[in-house]
Amino acid sequence: MVLWSLVLGALLVVIVGYVCLPGILRQRRPQEPPLDKGTVPWLGHAIAFRRNTFEFLKCMWTKHGDVFTVQLGGQYFTFVMDPLSFGPILKDAKRKLDFSQYARGLVLKVFGYRAINGNNQMIHSASTKHLMGNGLEDLNKVMLDSLSLIMLGPKGRSLDASCWREDGLFHFCYDILFKAGYLSLFGYTKDKEQDLLQAEELFTQFRKFDLLFPRFVYSLLGPREWLEVGRLQHLFYKMLSVKHNQEKDGISNWICYMLRFLREQGAAPDMQDKFNFVMLWASQGNTGPTSFWALFFLLKHPEAMRAVREEATQVLGKARLEAGQSFPFQLSALQCTPVLDSVMEETLRLRAAPALFRVVHEDYILKMASGKEYRLRHGDIVGLFPYLSVHMDPDIHPEPTAFKYNRFLNPNGTRKVDFHKAGKKIHHYTMPWGSGVSICPGRFLALSEIKLFVLLMVTYFDIELVDPDTPMPPVDPQRWGFGTIQPTHDVRFRYRLQPTE
Ligand code: HEM
Numbered sequence: 001m002v003l004w005s006l007v008l009g010a011l012l013v014v015i016v017g018y019v020c021l022p023g024i025l026r027q028r029r030p031q032e033p034p035l036d037k038g039t040v041p042w043l044g045h046a047i048a049f050r051r052n053t054f055e056f057l058k059c060m061w062t063k064h065g066d067v068f069t070v071q072l073g074g075q076y077f078t079f080v081m082d083p084l085s086f087g088p089i090l091k092d093a094k095r096k097l098d099f100s101q102y103a104r105g106l107v108l109k110v111f112g113y114r115a116i117n118g119n120n121q122m123i124h125s126a127s128t129k130h131l132m133g134n135g136l137e138d139l140n141k142v143m144l145d146s147l148s149l150i151m152l153g154p155k156g157r158s159l160d161a162s163c164w165r166e167d168g169l170f171h172f173c174y175d176i177l178f179k180a181g182y183l184s185l186f187g188y189t190k191d192k193e194q195d196l197l198q199a200e201e202l203f204t205q206f207r208k209f210d211l212l213f214p215r216f217v218y219s220l221l222g223p224r225e226w227l228e229v230g231r232l233q234h235l236f237y238k239m240l241s242v243k244h245n246q247e248k249d250g251i252s253n254w255i256c257y258m259l260r261f262l263r264e265q266g267a268a269p270d271m272q273d274k275f276n277f278v279m280l281w282a283s284q285g286n287t288g289p290t291s292f293w294a295l296f297f298l299l300k301h302p303e304a305m306r307a308v309r310e311e312a313t314q315v316l317g318k319a320r321l322e323a324g325q326s327f328p329f330q331l332s333a334l335q336c337t338p339v340l341d342s343v344m345e346e347t348l349r350l351r352a353a354p355a356l357f358r359v360v361h362e363d364y365i366l367k368m369a370s371g372k373e374y375r376l377r378h379g380d381i382v383g384l385f386p387y388l389s390v391h392m393d394p395d396i397h398p399e400p401t402a403f404k405y406n407r408f409l410n411p412n413g414t415r416k417v418d419f420h421k422a423g424k425k426i427h428h429y430t431m432p433w434g435s436g437v438s439i440c441p442g443r444f445l446a447l448s449e450i451k452l453f454v455l456l457m458v459t460y461f462d463i464e465l466v467d468p469d470t471p472m473p474p475v476d477p478q479r480w481g482f483g484t485i486q487p488t489h490d491v492r493f494r495y496r497l498q499p500t501e
Pocket residue numbers: 103120123131279282283284286287290352354355356357432433434435437438439440441442443445446483484
């Protein structure tokens with residue numbers, strides 16, 4: 001017994017030593033950024049980082065300056081906080097900083113999808129063909145039909161539609177955007193009523209997964225939550241399976257293109273199902289929350305709401321929606337809305353907070369705009385968190401926490417693109433979509449669908465907060481780094497279709 005305890009104890013010491021020793025031994029070498037390993041072996045600062053990425057990085061930035069390396073769960077991350085120095089990291093012509101290695105690990109862990117070679121290029125070429133230009137125009141039509149179906153029902157406007165209804169604004173926006181986005185991209189069957197029910201069920205399950213997602217990524221789930229995540233993953237594989245797809249019409253060209261590519265590369269059907277889950281997540285996880293913030297900011301800023309409504313009347317004319325009708329909407333109007341465009345940019349500046357990562361493939365010299373050079377080690381990860389270093393920089397965006405609907409408008413009403421830092425024009429003045437090789441390929445579709453939804457809401461509906469003095473809900477600190485952040489709680493609002501005279 002004593003012998004066994006000794007053997008086990010020794011084994012434990014060897015394992016802990018093996019895992020922690022590289023961290024304990026690691027020292028800052030000449031020309032490397034300041035190194036902060038934290039006090040806990042191996043874990044380093046992982047707990048503080050995961051609890052609140054924004055506050056943690058703010059604190060490290062104050063302590064170490066524009067570049068620093070921190071230990072997070074046995075891995076070393078170098079954060080670069082000076083946006084004037086982002087260019088070489090994002091362009092990285094010599095391909096020493098790799099996005100796909102990091103992304104591959106993440107999608108395998110979270111969605112069970114083992115990325116094939118050329119995955120990233122395949123997604124981006126499918127998106128250039130089908131989520132931009134003519135492909136986007138076709139999808140906008142489908143999206144308008146989907147929004148009409150979901151917001152008005154299969155028979156168009158009903159007679160009792162003008163009575164007030166109450167809901168949580170976050171739930172309302174996420175539910176509608178999710179269902180419209182899902183049906184438009186993943187297709188319909190012949191039975192629309194059944195499709196709506198299936199989309200509703202999918203959204204209920206999606207929200208369960210969504211709530212567990214940040215802690216799942218960081219491996220912080222309890223045993224029951226692990227089981228729940230496993231159940232949800234299998235449910236999504238089934239509900240999105242390519243076998244089911246065969247019964248559908250109108251699957252978007254975007255999805256069809258990518259699935260065809262996977263088949264041609266010999267990906268097994270179960271991998272294709274998992275790929276669909278990744279695409280559902282990427283395409284639906286941010287649009288609903290962003291629409292919520294856009295509408296909420298408008299409801300809290302009447303001057304912004306007036307300006308958007310005025311613009312909507314100018315481009316769409318006086319709106320009327322008769323019984324049995326679906327929305328009569330000129331999609332070309334989406335190209336003529338500088339005020340709403342500015343509202344969208346401002347909403348994303350305030351609420352989109354992705355963290356961008358690149359794995360250092362070979363030892364790398366990071367050249368800062370100041371002329372200073374840092375040596376980065378092979379195997380470490382470079383991280384950018386533009387929300388803190390760009391979106392909230394008062395030099396680039398005065399009063400950065402305030403919502404200013406016309407921040408991105410020139411005095412003559414055109415789009416403002418001139419922003420400065422330390423007297424220099426800055427290229428990356430907001431980065432809600434990431435940048436470089438990993439820039440969101442769905443950004444044009446995302447903007448179109450959110451704008452379409454907001455325009456429908458302000459044009460055809462009366463909307464108001466149940467309590468006009470309701471304060472801004474706090475943001476959930478676990479969401480920093482994962483795209484659009486979410487509120488900790490919902491906000492009650494009421495809405496009705498404007499009565500016909
Ligand atoms: C407001 C809505 C959206 C936001 C804020 C957003 C933001 C982002 C961000 C920050 C990334 C990752 C960048 C990185 O890791 O460097 C990303 C990736 C991605 N997004 Fe979006 N996105 C939105 C909507 C959409 C939509 C509607 C689609 C598709 C229809 C989409 C498809 C994708 C895909 C496929 C990727 C992965 C790209 C890759 O692996 O290279 N996104 N998005």
